[in-house]
Amino acid sequence: MPNTTADDLRRIALEQFSTVGFAGASLGSIAEEAGMSKSSVLYHYASKEALLDAAVTPAVEKLHAIIDGFAPAGEDGHATFVAAFVDFVLEHGAELHIFIGQGQALGNVGAIGRANQLVERLAGLADAGIPTVEGRVRFGMALGGAAYLVAATRAFAPTTDPVPEEEIRSALVVSITQLLAPIPPAVRSAGGEVLAVRPLSAPSESHTSPEPAHAG
Amino acid sequence: MPNTTADDLRRIALEQFSTVGFAGASLGSIAEEAGMSKSSVLYHYASKEALLDAAVTPAVEKLHAIIDGFAPAGEDGHATFVAAFVDFVLEHGAELHIFIGQGQALGNVGAIGRANQLVERLAGLADAGIPTVEGRVRFGMALGGAAYLVAATRAFAPTTDPVPEEEIRSALVVSITQLLAPIPPAVRSAGGEVLAVRPLSAPSESHTSPEPAHAG
DNA sequence: CACTTTACTGTCCGATCGGTCAGGATGCTG
DNA sequence: CAGCATCCTGACCGATCGGACAGTAAAGTG
Incomplete structure (x- = not known):
């Protein structure tokens, strides 16, 4: 089941962290690319660091x-x-x-x-x-x-x-x-x-x- | 004359940009390491990007x-x-x-x-x-x-x-x-x-x- | 001496950030 | 139906950031 929302977020976050850096990428921009709100991202991953870790x-x-x-x-x-x-x-x-x-x-x-x-x-x-x-x-x-x-x-x-x-x-x-x-x-x-x-x-x-x- | 304040700042900024990234480094941290205030850094370089450019x-x-x-x-x-x-x-x-x-x-x-x-x-x-x-x-x-x-x-x-x-x-x-x-x-x-x-x-x-x- | 330049500072501001929280919508289960 | 979990949201908060700005101390310079 690799097509869940959580996996989408991991994928998007990975790409943004890679291109603009961890500090340069924001939860907002990740959320935007995923088509959801920043709060939703934080629902799937407790923190920005947790998202990086998962990615x-x-x-x-x-x-x-x-x-x-x-x-x-x-x-x-x-x-x-x-x-x-x-x-x-x-x-x-x-x-x-x-x-x-x-x-x-x-x-x-x-x-x-x-x-x-x-x-x-x-x-x-x-x-x-x-x-x-x-x-x-x-x-x-x-x-x-x-x-x-x-x-x-x-x-x-x-x-x-x-x-x-x-x-x-x-x-x-x-x-x-x-x-x-x-x-x-x-x-x-x-x-x-x-x-x-x-x-x-x-x-x-x-x-x-x-x-x-x-x-x- | 490589020992001016501006060159110190370039050197410090270069190292911080390299280790923690441009977005991760702050003018405050650079100023602190240089032993001066953030305003002084902005006196020598018009902006953070200008500092990176010079470095x-x-x-x-x-x-x-x-x-x-x-x-x-x-x-x-x-x-x-x-x-x-x-x-x-x-x-x-x-x-x-x-x-x-x-x-x-x-x-x-x-x-x-x-x-x-x-x-x-x-x-x-x-x-x-x-x-x-x-x-x-x-x-x-x-x-x-x-x-x-x-x-x-x-x-x-x-x-x-x-x-x-x-x-x-x-x-x-x-x-x-x-x-x-x-x-x-x-x-x-x-x-x-x-x-x-x-x-x-x-x-x-x-x-x-x-x-x-x-x-x- | 007055005047200007150089180097530097503290204060303030708007923007953005990560993160919290209360709640809304949907669907499953009894 | 009620009850509950899942998924998602907007509003809000404190912190931090880059930068603007007015001002100050010191060092030339006439």
Whole structure:
């Protein structure tokens, strides 16, 4: 039953919080877009913060599951993790935009605080599992870059002509996988030049397949 | 003369706009941190928006110069551009955080509107100069990822132990350069697997040098 | 000295915000 | 029918915000 009034409000609030910020969006504007009064919004959600929490919680839980799935790294070269993460980014660009831009200021809101912890945990996993600073930078660039790319695409979408999502998805999977693949020190010159990276360990079908991988 | 009251205000405002958002920061809180009254802030800057504009303008102009320098792509494989961009990202993380998180909502403010145009122009250059969607995704991931990485590092800095900036700088330069280097279709398998990337064209000293490249 | 400029302040104002509250309409249930 | 829960509303309140304005203290400047 995803078509209730409460879900409409969550959806609308999510978009407004993402575009104009939590402080910038007002209960009145959310109510207006939903075609109801401010009082009605406060009937469904006890407060503005409760609305934000509800709007963001599903994405946070999904992200939690994805990061849980990251721990056993190895075997398939993060292929499952990357696919799940890319799907997540493509589906929850608005929430990511909120985490990135306002996570610091809104950390006292339950779900956002949890999202911050997830980011820190992911950073901790990277610190523990990736020996070099360059590797960790690549890790952060890959994940953060994907998040930013989707957020920016959302922001500037009306200007540029649309690119099929599947194409973006596979490009993201390929690029992230490449960035996550460790660079063997042997193939780097003394000056630090990257001379080669090892081939992707993911099978060629993995980023050609039209169906997304589901994480939750 | 960068130590005037007006510059203090710009600095304080920039940090608050970045962390709690433009709508979330108040002239009162900025005045308080500056040790003066709200009226005094409005004496130096005609309005809150004017303060934002002044706080962000130097970074926008620097970014403008950097992007101008991108147009003649080729020769050194974007090495100059990448070095300048990385320096910019490291120096102006707060402004980038504002552009990323609030550029959409604050586009009516002059400098931020110009920043948005710069992003669109950069995207346009990528669209025109990079034939494949994957290449454009890599381009966006490289630049956006670097920006996000620095912004996130700023946000979560107090938790993690500091990494020398030079190390991050060189890692960013290496990774971005690699992402910007086109993937010759020849060395890719039929399934799309990346089998190799061409070596960096930048000399090995370029990302080992302790002095940053200056763009303006 | 008088005069002007610079830097700054307290007070006030209208607007907007999040949130409370009492009540209206509708529909289900006995 | 009465009784009750669900959904929604307008009116209202205190707080906060950006900003206008008159005025003041200090520092030049003739």
